[in-house]
Amino acid sequence: DARVTQTPRHKVTEMGQEVTMRCQPILGHNTVFWYRQTMMQGLELLAYFRNRAPLDDSGMPKDRFSAEMPDATLATLKIQPSEPRDSAVYFCASGHREDTGALYEQYFGPGTRLTVT
């Protein structure tokens, strides 16, 4: 049963600390998304990659957030320095987009619940 995995599942940190969240997409998927969910804003897109290349990071605060895919099996989302307003659940999702551009499903990971004090 292929699943998207995320680590850590929970993270509590102090303001100013660096936070790194990791995601392992489903094997064979070429598109990886990072989403953030807060009570106030709901779910919102932060960034996404295809074939490890960033396609859209317009939803991400550039000064403190960075997203990378060091290889096809690992996506990372880093916050440095973290702030209390970054407290949220961060979801990774993956899917496979064919060259035809046909619509495809996105499969969500369990999320990382981040609390910045």
Place this chain on the structure above:
Amino acid sequence: KNEVEQSPQNLTAQEGEFITINCSYSVGISALHWLQQHPGGGIVSLFMLSSGKKKHGRLIATINIQEKHSSLHITASHPRDSAVYICAVRLYSGGGADGLTFGKGTHLIIQP
């Protein structure tokens, strides 16, 4: 104004009732997704639609592209259907933008 609006925000119903959740959007889309989020927080995709109607068990999703409207129906509702249902759209883009834009969700409670 949000690009994706859902109604109602909260819905409490009795077991067995027919449930309808609505989603309206204001932009051109290539696809609409219905997602389910359980109290534990995990998100599961229920449907992906670009036209017409889809059915899976007791769940039915419809979309009217001209009216920019979609509905999610649950027949013979059960307490295990209690969850947040989220409408999300993939905006139409010639470049193939794939990230989702989400509604605020409908919090559904089915009482026994």
